Amino acid sequence: MFWRKKRTYLDCAAGVAGNPSSPHEEGRRSREVLEGARTDIARLLEVQTDDVIFTSGATEANALAILGVVRSRQKAVGSKKIHVLYLPSAHASAVENMKLLKEEGVEVEELPIKNYQVDIEALKKMIRTETVLVSMDAVCGETGIVWNTREVKNAIGKIYLHVDASQAPLTEKITRAHFGADLLTLDASKVGPVRGIGALIAHRTIPIKPLYRGGGQERGLRSGSEAPELAKRFAAALGAAAIGREEFRARAERARISLIGLIRPIPGILLNESRDQAPHILNLSFPGRDTDYLVALLDEEGFAVSTRSACETDSETGSRAVFALTGDSERAKTTLRISWGPGVGNRDFPRFAKALAEAVQFIDNRKER
Numbered sequence: 001m002f003w004r005k006k007r008t009y010l011d012c013a014a015g016v017a018g019n020p021s022s023p024h025e026e027g028r029r030s031r032e033v034l035e036g037a038r039t040d041i042a043r044l045l046e047v048q049t050d051d052v053i054f055t056s057g058a059t060e061a062n063a064l065a066i067l068g069v070v071r072s073r074q075k076a077v078g079s080k081k082i083h084v085l086y087l088p089s090a091h092a093s094a095v096e097n098m099k100l101l102k103e104e105g106v107e108v109e110e111l112p113i114k115n116y117q118v119d120i121e122a123l124k125k126m127i128r129t130e131t132v133l134v135s136m137d138a139v140c141g142e143t144g145i146v147w148n149t150r151e152v153k154n155a156i157g158k159i160y161l162h163v164d165a166s167q168a169p170l171t172e173k174i175t176r177a178h179f180g181a182d183l184l185t186l187d188a189s190k191v192g193p194v195r196g197i198g199a200l201i202a203h204r205t206i207p208i209k210p211l212y213r214g215g216g217q218e219r220g221l222r223s224g225s226e227a228p229e230l231a232k233r234f235a236a237a238l239g240a241a242a243i244g245r246e247e248f249r250a251r252a253e254r255a256r257i258s259l260i261g262l263i264r265p266i267p268g269i270l271l272n273e274s275r276d277q278a279p280h281i282l283n284l285s286f287p288g289r290d291t292d293y294l295v296a297l298l299d300e301e302g303f304a305v306s307t308r309s310a311c312e313t314d315s316e317t318g319s320r321a322v323f324a325l326t327g328d329s330e331r332a333k334t335t336l337r338i339s340w341g342p343g344v345g346n347r348d349f350p351r352f353a354k355a356l357a358e359a360v361q362f363i364d365n366r367k368e369r
Contacts, residue, residue: 020226021217030228037231044238045184045201046175053200053218054231058166058187059093060211061200064221065162065183066097066135068208070106073132075209083107083128087118087136087147089321094135094164111136116274116325117148120155133160138179139167141190142308142321142337144281145274146172153180160206166190166198169241170341171249171278176201188230192237197230248342252279255340255349262353266360270331272322282338283322285331289363294336297359303352306337 011022018026020034035049042049055061066084073082086098088110102108111134112122118136134156139146144167153161163181168174169191176184184201188194202208204219214223241248256279263269263284272283286294291307298305308319317323318333326332338352 015225017229020228021215033228034226034231037228037235040235041186041199041238044174044235044242046177047201048203050219051176051201051203053202053221054226055198055200055218055222056196057189057198058091058164058185059198060222061185061187061198062091062093062135062162062164063097064200064208064211065185065202066094066133067101067211068221069133069160069162069183069206070101072207072209074106076207081107081130083109083131084133084135085109085111085123085126085131086134087111087113087324089113089140089142089145089324090135090137091141091164091166094137095320098135110324111152113325116145117276118152120148120151123152123155127156127159131156131159133162135162135164137164137167139165139172139278139281140321141167141281142319142335143272143274143283143325144278144339145325146276146278148276150178150180167278167281169238169245171245171252171280173245174238174242182206186238188234188237191241192233194230194233194237197227197234199234244342249279251342251346252340255344255346256280256282258346259338259349259353262350263356266357267364272325272331272335280340283319284336284338285322286334286336286360287330288367289334289360291334291336293363294356294359297362298352298355301355301359303355307335308337 009026011024014022018030020027020030038052039049041052055064070082070084084101084106086094098108109126112119134152136147136149136152138149149163160182161180162183163179164185165174165179166185166187167190183206187198208221210221212223217223217226259282268287270285272285295305295307319335322335323329323332
């Protein structure tokens, strides 16, 4: 009879639950969990396993894609000019890093928008020999607009296309080929109740300079002890989203139509949407009303909504995304974003519509006094 020796964990300095980089049994178990999650995500995205680079979330993944690619090219070409393009309605983690590159001497331009899509003919005229990267999102997190990423890739050819697909998994197919992307960003918190992990999907042949140095984890591009359990939950959430995508999309489309019908009688309301739209994100404008106050009133009634991206709640100019799409500053300053996931039931929408109408009426009555 063989007796298993009692395990005594004396490597807490490497991590109390077993560091995936450690050679002992606990470390190997953590490594198995981590690599299992990586493999599951790779299968869902139809990429190679080592294309999946785990990060702390979409913000880090976007920074690694944008700064990493451009700085790698800077190192290769020296003092020669570098040109990049980006979508002005994108998440702050993309836009702010573009501003950082501009401060570093990179030529940065906004992608042209026409009829709520990237203007392909105008884009073709902006491409230069020194253009190295185009960055855009797949689905706008504020308006739900589904962008024409594959048309953009066809227009730019061998230039790298970075797509932030954080908002896509609930309603869109998320393979890299579907978006035409060379680099793809994902975030666990946009798919399920998991925070603190995301991923950049990039083939090993794409030159990327790490943002910092350390232990050399994640192909040397993202040093730091990995989080196996978060990775496992991230992979499970993406898998569940893939299985439930068609059903959720159909329900969300019906709910959207119903909700728009219920709120249309509210005077002065404007819809910010395109023909190609993620159905579970609805963006409205209420010109002349204080939508921050409107959010507070709805919060008291038990409904959590926002005026714009949570990463830009301190903005004094309103929704940068809506302004980029409409050019209307008043419309951008008075937005309300309504978005929902699979857990929201059909009965919740009539209750919300009633609460919204009453809150708007309350604000209007106060203005008349």
